[in-house]
Amino acid sequence: MTVSLEDDGPNLVELEVAFKDGAKCFYAVPNFQNPSGVSYSLEKRQAVAALLDKYDVLFIEDDPYGELRFMGEDMPSVCSFCKTPSILCGSFSKIAAPGFRIGWVVTEKEIYDKLVIAKQASDLHTSTVAQAIMRRYLETNDIEAHVGLIKDRYGRQRECMVEMIKKYFPGEVTITEPEGGMFLWATLPEGRHPWISLMSLSRIRSPLFPAGRSMWMVLARIHSVSTSPIRMKRRLRKVSSDWATAIKSLLK
Numbered sequence: 001m002t003v004s005l006e007d008d009g010p011n012l013v014e015l016e017v018a019f020k021d022g023a024k025c026f027y028a029v030p031n032f033q034n035p036s037g038v039s040y041s042l043e044k045r046q047a048v049a050a051l052l053d054k055y056d057v058l059f060i061e062d063d064p065y066g067e068l069r070f071m072g073e074d075m076p077s078v079c080s081f082c083k084t085p086s087i088l089c090g091s092f093s094k095i096a097a098p099g100f101r102i103g104w105v106v107t108e109k110e111i112y113d114k115l116v117i118a119k120q121a122s123d124l125h126t127s128t129v130a131q132a133i134m135r136r137y138l139e140t141n142d143i144e145a146h147v148g149l150i151k152d153r154y155g156r157q158r159e160c161m162v163e164m165i166k167k168y169f170p171g172e173v174t175i176t177e178p179e180g181g182m183f184l185w186a187t188l189p190e191g192r193h194p195w196i197s198l199m200s201l202s203r204i205r206s207p208l209f210p211a212g213r214s215m216w217m218v219l220a221r222i223h224s225v226s227t228s229p230i231r232m233k234r235r236l237r238k239v240s241s242d243w244a245t246a247i248k249s250l251l252k
């Protein structure tokens with residue numbers, strides 16, 4: 001079962017219907033979610049928690065992007081409002097190194113014990129070498145300072161991306177403007193979405209266009225380019241104008 005996502009979080013009517021229909025678990029990404037970049041408002045966080053409590057539904061809050069806020073106020077997790085059991089998942093993938101495949105969960109003992117069994121059944125355990133390296137890294141580096149640096153950089157890249165899209169894309173295209181994370185979502189007018197043609201037309205290798213009613217751009221590829229802002233801007237200008245040409249020809 002899926003629930004529609006609105007600008008400020010899930011559609012609460014649909015969520016309640018799903019819970020009434022017997023959903024036992026709700027998985028969500030309330031911060032700068034992948035792929036839309038949407039974040040839940042404070043009101044929706046509280047309302048979702050109230051529904052989870054009312055219907056006694058387990059909540060899995062996946063939060064790999066929460067640390068990457070460039071602007072606005074930090075939001076409390078949905079879990080922090082829940083009285084029913086919940087699982088909060090964090091990751092070092094977006095703030096340290098994805099290759100280590102190391103993250104963490106915050107949950108109660110009973111669920112934790114079951115998760116350990118499930119983890120053992122799936123891969124025995126996370127590489128101890130990778131864990132030791134990450135531990136050493138955390139002991140000998142200031143992770144907060146590092147996150148500050150990448151937030152600054154990603155924030156500037158996000159600004160640049162939004163600016164380029166607004167400048168070069170046709171007016172019919174709307175975008176989300178997330179306050180953090182790695183993604184933004186662009187929507188074209190209803191009824192015109194031959195995305196595969198868009199992909200072949202645009203000749204762009206870096207962003208990703210999965211088929212669907214809307215298109216989405218993975219900024220991570222662009223974020224990860226270690227290049228100066230000037231070169232990045234030049235590159236984004238080229239990418240944006242290629243997209244714009246492709247989109248304009250599709251909208252004819």
Ligand SMILES: Cc1ncc(COP(=O)(O)O)c(C=O)c1O
Nearest residue numbers: 029034062064091093098102103
């Ligand atoms: C919503 C979401 N959850 C989890 C992950 C993966 O996290 P990890 O690298 O820790 O497996 C991603 C990665 O792209 C993601 O977008």
